[in-house]
Amino acid sequence: MADKRGVTIRELAQAAGVSIGTVSRALKGQPGLSEQTRSQVLDVAQQLGYDTAKLRTGKPRRILFLYNRSIGSLANNPFYSYVLHGAETACREAGVPLSIMSVLAGDDVASQVRRHESDALLGAGYFDPEAMDAIRRCELPLVLVDHFFPGVRCVNDDNQLGAWLATRHLLDGGARRVAAIFGPLAHHSVSLRAKGFRRALYEAGRLFDPDYEVTLDPALEYRDAGRDAMRRLLALPEPPDAVFAYNDSTAIFAIEFCRERGLRVPEDIRFIGYDDIEEAAHNKPSLSTVKMDKEALGHVAARALIEGDIEPNDASLPVELVVRESSRVGDVDVDVAGAEAAPARKPGRQAAAAKG
Structure with a gap:
C-alpha cells in the first residue's frame, strides 16, 4: 500500500x-x-x-540564497554582498529568479523555504550542524559557498594558500614576531587560513607560538572584538612586529587601535588582511591583502545549480597577494611568484626574541 x-x-x-x-x-x-x-x-x-x-526537471524555477543571520545584514557585510551579486548575475543571465532568506538556529527552515517556492538552494557562509541538517532536510539541490559539508557541492577560494602567501610576505619582509587574528576556527575558511599561517611559519623555521595567535571574542561587537584582539597582542612581553588578520575588516580595526596607541603602520608594525574588500584600498594606510574574486564564488555556485552540477565536490578558486602601504618594506615589494612550491625548511622557534 x-x-x-x-x-x-x-x-x-x-x-x-x-x-x-x-x-x-x-x-x-x-x-x-x-x-x-x-x-x-x-x-x-x-x-x-x-x-x-x-522532482525538479530542467533548470531551477527559482534559487534561494541562504545566509546565517548571525553575520548581520548583507548590506553591512562586504564579502557576502559581493557573493550575492555574483549569484544574482548568473541567475539573471539564465533567466532564473533569485530570492534571499536568512537562517538562524531554531528556525523552521523547511516551511520558510516552501514559502519562497524555490527548488534550489545556495548557502553562503558558515552554518552550524543543526542548521545544515535543517537545510538538507528540504531535499532540494544545494550548493555551498565559503563553507564545507561532506556530501555537498562546495565552492571556496584557496584559503590555505592565501593565508600562506600573506604570512610568507610578512616573513620575507623581515618580520620576526608574526601574529595572527582569527575568527571562529569552526568556520571552514577560517580553519584553513589558520593552517596556511602555521605552515608558513614552519617552512620559515619558526615554531608555532600560541601566544601570537588570538581569536576574536564572540561576546563583543565585531569592531570591539578586532580592537580587543589587537590589545591582547600588544600586551605581550614582546609585541608582534607584523600581523596577519583573517579578514580585512578585522585588520582595519586592529590598525585603528594601533594608531590610537601611537604606533606607526607599517614602520612599527605591519599588517595584511584577507578578502580585498573595497575599504582595503581606501584605508589609511591602504591595506595589503589576499584577493579572490568574490563575485565569482557566487556566480560559480549559481551556475552549478542552474546546470544541475551538484555532485559532491570542493572547488577552489585562485587567490592573489596584493601588496599595499600597510606591509611595504621601504619601496620594494616582496616577490612571491612560485611561492606555492617553495621548499620546506627545518622548524625553529617563532618569535625567539620574545621567548628568550
Missing part, C-alpha cells in the same frame, strides 16, 4: 538501499545507472507512493 505521509527522497533511498543521488538520477531518467538499479528504485518509489512531482 502506498505511504500517504508524503515520502521523502531520503526515506526512498533508505528503502531502496541506494544513495539519494542515485534515487534522483533514477527518477529523472538521467544516465549513469544500470537498468537493474533504475528499475529497483522505480519499483520502491511506486510501492511507497513517492510523489514524483517533487
Whole structure:
C-alpha cells in the first residue's frame, strides 16, 4: 500500500538501499545507472507512493540564497554582498529568479523555504550542524559557498594558500614576531587560513607560538572584538612586529587601535588582511591583502545549480597577494611568484626574541 505521509527522497533511498543521488538520477531518467538499479528504485518509489512531482526537471524555477543571520545584514557585510551579486548575475543571465532568506538556529527552515517556492538552494557562509541538517532536510539541490559539508557541492577560494602567501610576505619582509587574528576556527575558511599561517611559519623555521595567535571574542561587537584582539597582542612581553588578520575588516580595526596607541603602520608594525574588500584600498594606510574574486564564488555556485552540477565536490578558486602601504618594506615589494612550491625548511622557534 502506498505511504500517504508524503515520502521523502531520503526515506526512498533508505528503502531502496541506494544513495539519494542515485534515487534522483533514477527518477529523472538521467544516465549513469544500470537498468537493474533504475528499475529497483522505480519499483520502491511506486510501492511507497513517492510523489514524483517533487522532482525538479530542467533548470531551477527559482534559487534561494541562504545566509546565517548571525553575520548581520548583507548590506553591512562586504564579502557576502559581493557573493550575492555574483549569484544574482548568473541567475539573471539564465533567466532564473533569485530570492534571499536568512537562517538562524531554531528556525523552521523547511516551511520558510516552501514559502519562497524555490527548488534550489545556495548557502553562503558558515552554518552550524543543526542548521545544515535543517537545510538538507528540504531535499532540494544545494550548493555551498565559503563553507564545507561532506556530501555537498562546495565552492571556496584557496584559503590555505592565501593565508600562506600573506604570512610568507610578512616573513620575507623581515618580520620576526608574526601574529595572527582569527575568527571562529569552526568556520571552514577560517580553519584553513589558520593552517596556511602555521605552515608558513614552519617552512620559515619558526615554531608555532600560541601566544601570537588570538581569536576574536564572540561576546563583543565585531569592531570591539578586532580592537580587543589587537590589545591582547600588544600586551605581550614582546609585541608582534607584523600581523596577519583573517579578514580585512578585522585588520582595519586592529590598525585603528594601533594608531590610537601611537604606533606607526607599517614602520612599527605591519599588517595584511584577507578578502580585498573595497575599504582595503581606501584605508589609511591602504591595506595589503589576499584577493579572490568574490563575485565569482557566487556566480560559480549559481551556475552549478542552474546546470544541475551538484555532485559532491570542493572547488577552489585562485587567490592573489596584493601588496599595499600597510606591509611595504621601504619601496620594494616582496616577490612571491612560485611561492606555492617553495621548499620546506627545518622548524625553529617563532618569535625567539620574545621567548628568550
